[in-house]
Amino acid sequence: MSFQAYLDNAERQTGITPRAFLGLAAEKSLTKHGDVVAWLKTEHGLGHGHATAIARLVTKGPEFVAAHHTDGVLHLDGVAARS
Template sequence: MSFQAYLDNAEKQTGLTPRAFLDLAAERNLTKHGEIVTWLKTEHGLGHGHATAIARLVTKGPSSSPSTTAKACSTSTAWPPGPETRAARLNRSGRGTCRRRRRACGR
């Protein structure tokens, strides 16, 4: 589930927009992630994942959503580069891997 989907579902459950949660948290002077998650779970009945998404929005700000971070990181190479696995070599050669056992198969 994407970050935006968590926010959309939280809005459907509570009737409050993410901007409203930002304002409510500011009114209560909530700044720590754990405090915000606890508040959202107890007073608004959100699950842990939805509360965490909104807490991230409150603590990090609207401009730091994971989708923008992922887009920025997708162009750079991963560090440190990991060794190429046998499965990756076989996939590159046109042979797949068996999902169940994660081993190379000839299918």
């Protein structure tokens, strides 16, 4: 599964876009990978793989993720924004 697919599936499960998750994590001052994963699992019901993908996005930033885990394109505004 591609990194983008993990983000898209997490959005489908929660109704929260990747960009919104970035904002929510910032509001909670979550910066450590393990803390982000735990929050996503307990408060949003995500499984480990999906929580880990979003945690990487939160802790490393969109630019890093786009450069290292995609073909340079990362969609953060949700699946509907691409339709």
